[in-house]
Amino acid sequence: WFLATALFPESTDEEGVRNIFGQLKDTCASLGVSLIGGHTEITLAVDRPLVIGCMLGEVRDTGLLLPKNACSGDVLILTQGIAIEGTAVLARDATIDLLEAGLSKDQVEAARNLLNHPGISVFPAAKVLWGYEGLRALHDPTEGGIMTGIREIAGAAGLGFELEIDKIMVRPETSLVCSALNLDPLGLLASGALLAVMGLEEADQALCSLSEAGIPATLIGRLVDSD
Template sequence: MEIGKIPNELLEEIVIRNLHNKREDVLVHAGIGKDCAVIDFGEYGCVLSSDPITGASNNIGSLAIHISCNDIAASGAEPIGVMMTMLLPPSTTEADIENIMEDAGKASKELNVEIVGGHTEITDAVNKIVLITTVVGKQKKSEVLKNSEIVPGDLVAMTKYAGIEGTAIIASDLESKLAGVVSKEHIEEGKAMTKDLSVLKEGLLGGRMGAKYMHDITEGGILGAIWETAVSNDVGVRIFEERIPIKDSTKAIAKAVNIDPLRLISSGSMIVVMEKGDMERYEEKLQSEGIELSVIGEVVDSRITIESDGVEREIESPKSDEIYKVI
């Protein structure tokens, strides 16, 4: 099988199909395009999400904290605690572990989330460091996103720009290979994208300002996230390629390593679905916070498409992320 998340068709067929037991106190169940589970805890919902870091070598402590907290934020919830499991190959040094924890500690302080436990193990079952984080958040039950209310005509937007995480990883891990092919300015701008990995602020704002659905843009990039958005909500989505914001550094790095930036992992940006009036107010609020929002399309009755230069084509379900072609 290809490296990366298994295709959504297989996920549905051999994983989700075998989840037979459902409880009434689970408010949001497992499913494609659902970043979190939500469990009924009286006035509040307990919001849960888990993610691994497998595709990066540098800054993985920070990445691990940000990426799992992003899923919680995409539900409009506040992350509270993180459980972190580290599976480390025998070649790992004490300095490696300390660097990971220093990065994770700084990131958790930035996001005001506590690392409350986990597991640390040296094992020959892995040949590189694997971090798995599970984040627990809380949210008033009245504020749980109601994606069942999505209707044709609702706007589809994304925060920041495409390819954030992938650009940061490639620029950092492959800096020596990019030198002389990509300008130093673009490499440095790409590496600096690690500061843009959080969607906590826009997620909490979106949850309070009428978002019907939010989805962290991870493996599969913006096109994968659009496909998952449509399938998760049983609607169609039409987007316009020229409206998708991409930084010049991402374009230059993607061209240098021959990958599609629209299929590149992009933690740090988020899909948001809202009514037009709510979206306008949300955009104004984000602008005041220095966060870019771009309306890239709309909800339609059926089909999942992207239009470019007047030509409309179907968006296919996400396969292995472009990052695995080069990392």
Template sequence: MRERSGEWIGKLPYSKLSRLISKITTIHYPTVVAGPGPGEDAGIIDLGECMLVTHVDPITEAAESIGRLAIIVASNDVAVTGARPRWAQLLILLPPGYPWERVEALASEIGVAASELGIEFIGGHTEYAPGLEKPIIAVYAAGCACRECIVPTGNAKPGDVVVQVGYAGQEGAYILARDFRHLLAEKGIPLEVLDYLGREPRLSVVDVAVDLAEEGLVNSMHDATEGGIIGALVELALASSRTVRVDRRRILVDPKASEALGRLGVDPLKLISSGALIASVPPETVDRVIKLADKHGYPAAPIGVVEEGVARLVVEEDGRVVEELYEPPRDEISRFWG
């Protein structure tokens, strides 16, 4: 494990991000329903006949399967607003001298993932760029939804139940098992566990998220990417300007992943977690949300509540507060890159 003391890797802290947004955002069109802001990962534009949802995301903290991850991660961010992703643009930055056969393999991987999700590419840019040690891929994804289907992250309401869909930390465990297999082996993790973690988990939440929105079962959703389940919960609280209170023991974690990550000293709740989402749900629809998640093959459980109060996440365990966060944590996986 490598970590550079004092150097931040990952998303900017919100104190710095807010300053950047204030400098960049100078024009405001009335058709923009959701623009840049704490916790809101997607832009929403009112086109009259449909609500256009857009999102862009890079893959920077993985080396294997980055093409597939790039498509899935960007698509998830569109889907949790209630829109099915349909179009994408692709940015591929390659280190000088990166072998052409590997570029072609990367393109094939991207094409397969996009086909599985029904996404058409409408443009992009590819180049060999100086100063890179590994490829970086960014995907701009977009989709349309009906006005009633849109679910902004900032729409969590006091009294909502917070429901988790999918396991925490699966994506991070997968990346570590693929990119840092030797390190996990040195920690004594059995070969069969490494093989289990190295199989690609179910990382897309597109179908379940769109169904939850179209059925009108949720007030707010957020996918759990950088910062993991804890990061997603903080972002939901910030976007909604509410207090979110959760029971740490209720958060769903794959037992095999939890054991392996524990040997590395990694908190699975703060580890990148594509394939999981959180939703703020009216109490009367909780059972239907869990039933729909089960229909799609995802575990789901209530883990907390939304309350009036300052924008923050309160994490409890055994009835006592163990953590209080006002901005997302640094993702645990960032400690392995440096």
């Protein structure tokens, strides 16, 4: 079940509202989710449409994935790459700065389009990984970037971590935008990436399954005992 709070600016017309709710309806239908309610409002608090969602569901106690259950030696798998949403947002909001820094209009547009391709949904990757018995946790890092997401997982399990930084996927568009604005992609808004924690013995097969589904993924590190 899904509840949505939709906030619209004063300039919104009926067509704009219908478009947003049409997208919500189509996406929920594609995932087998029921849109059961929420709240809709026109407000001075926003200057563009904003939707906040809350998902409800049922799960057996034995089916819960909790980061605290991660073990030393478990590996970290990253899908899609980092800072996908952050790159797209900067391309939208800092267009002039990026053009002045030397990026072309096509490069800025390509960065902006990351919001649509590959997009920021982690559902396809999560669906592929869900059946693995050695899966300990799934985490969709957002604010604070990929590094904050990894720290959150390790902290919940009372563990440390070791990373292979060169294995962390950074898309060309992200590299260009971050270089132009002197930003670290490791700390940039990371929506679109999925972090999976799982036993080493299943990691290779999981990577193969993701690849077969057309989802880029790499093993970027492992959890270790905390000093």
